[in-house]
Amino acid sequence: MNRIVQLLQHVHIHPLLWIVIAISIATAHFLEVCLLIGIIFVHEMGHAAAASFFSWRIKKITLLPFGGVAEMEEHGNRPLKEEAIVVLAGPLQHIWMVALANALLFFNLIPEVLYQLFFQYNVMILIFNLFPVWPLDGGKLIFMLLSLKKSFPIAHRLTLIISFFTVGIFSILTFLAAPQQLNVWIIVGFLLFSLYNEWKQRRYIFMRFLLERYYGKKSDLQALKPIQANEQDLLIDVLEKFQRGCKHPIIVESDGKEKGFLDENELLHAYFSEKRLTDKISDLLFSY
Numbered sequence: 001m002n003r004i005v006q007l008l009q010h011v012h013i014h015p016l017l018w019i020v021i022a023i024s025i026a027t028a029h030f031l032e033v034c035l036l037i038g039i040i041f042v043h044e045m046g047h048a049a050a051a052s053f054f055s056w057r058i059k060k061i062t063l064l065p066f067g068g069v070a071e072m073e074e075h076g077n078r079p080l081k082e083e084a085i086v087v088l089a090g091p092l093q094h095i096w097m098v099a100l101a102n103a104l105l106f107f108n109l110i111p112e113v114l115y116q117l118f119f120q121y122n123v124m125i126l127i128f129n130l131f132p133v134w135p136l137d138g139g140k141l142i143f144m145l146l147s148l149k150k151s152f153p154i155a156h157r158l159t160l161i162i163s164f165f166t167v168g169i170f171s172i173l174t175f176l177a178a179p180q181q182l183n184v185w186i187i188v189g190f191l192l193f194s195l196y197n198e199w200k201q202r203r204y205i206f207m208r209f210l211l212e213r214y215y216g217k218k219s220d221l222q223a224l225k226p227i228q229a230n231e232q233d234l235l236i237d238v239l240e241k242f243q244r245g246c247k248h249p250i251i252v253e254s255d256g257k258e259k260g261f262l263d264e265n266e267l268l269h270a271y272f273s274e275k276r277l278t279d280k281i282s283d284l285l286f287s288y
Contacts, residue, residue: 003052006052007048007049007061010048010058010060011061011062011063012060012061013063014062014063016064017064021033031114032117035118036121036125039094039118039121039125040064040067040068040125041063041068042097043068043090043091043093043094043125044063044068044069044070045061046089046091046092046093047086047087047089049089050086050089051086054078054082054086056072056074056086057072057073057074058070059072059073064190067125067128070090072086077208077209077212077213077216079245080144080147080148080244080245083140084141084144087141087144088137088141090129090137091126091130094123094125097118097122098118098122101115101119101122102115131166132163132166133166133195134160134163134198135194136191139159139163142159142162143156147243150243151241151242152209152242152243153202153206155244156202156205156206160195160198160199160202163195167191167192170188209242209244210239210271210272213242213268214265214268223247224246224248224249225246225247225248226248226249226251227241227248227249227250228251228253229241231252231253231259231280231285232281232282233280234278234279234281235267235270235271235276235278235280235281235284236271238250238267238281239267239268239271247264248264249261249262249263249264250267250281252281252282252285254282259285262284266284
């Protein structure tokens with residue numbers, strides 16, 4: 001019960017949503033808006049409950065006029081399986097909600113019109129959230145899939161590029177099919193604004209990933225994936241090869257021959273604690 005209360009304390013209603021609610025009352029669409037808000041709330045609480053189970057640091061759960069956002073402090077710093085559960089916990093809520101609605105309809109506890117509306121809203125929100133666009137659930141899944149093979153900064157950058165491309169295609173289709181849909185353009189604007197902020201902060205996000213790698217729980221990193229580095233490589237260039245969910249022994253080479261080994265913590269310590277920002281790998285090899 002305490003955990004539920006703590007999650008509810010993180011819920012915030014965006015000021016624009018209050019305006020939408022007021023307009024819905026004035027235009028006799030209050031029921032539709034309540035259904036939509038309720039579905040979005042359950043979806044975001046699914047994310048938050050899973051995150052709380054794994055002891056993630058939840059910043060805020062915001063209900064928007066066209067959706068919701070569960071903001072976490074974690075950004076690529078937890079195991080991929082754990083993050084997959086948190087991301088999928090939102091879409092999975094629609095299954096039991098639709099099943100419950102079917103049961104209520106079967107026992108004639110709700111009218112069919114209400115069921116149809118509830119079903120359509122569930123499908124609409126589910127499909128929208130699975131779009132391969134950051135920060136939607138689909139975009140986060142793309143990031144995780146790319147992280148299986150790519151380094152953190154490359155996977156993150158590719159995710160944002162795919163997201164920009166997807167929003168561009170969606171905008172063109174909207175312009176051709178329904179250019180007068182103001183609510184759709186508001187959603188497009190929100191997605192582009194979110195993507196712009198994420199792109200602008202991508203270097204800071206990468207540094208936060210490395211810092212968590214240095215100071216965080218080492219037990220989360222299980223698989224060993226060696227990184228081959230030339231002794232003339234810069235320290236930061238090797239750090240940019242780090243992947244999520246792997247621990248990296250560094251194999252230092254010179255003229256195609258192995259010259260020595262470094263532990264990833266030695267690189268992180270040199271970068272963050274000793275501020276050796278412009279050092280080459282060979283400088284660390286001789287130091288350690």
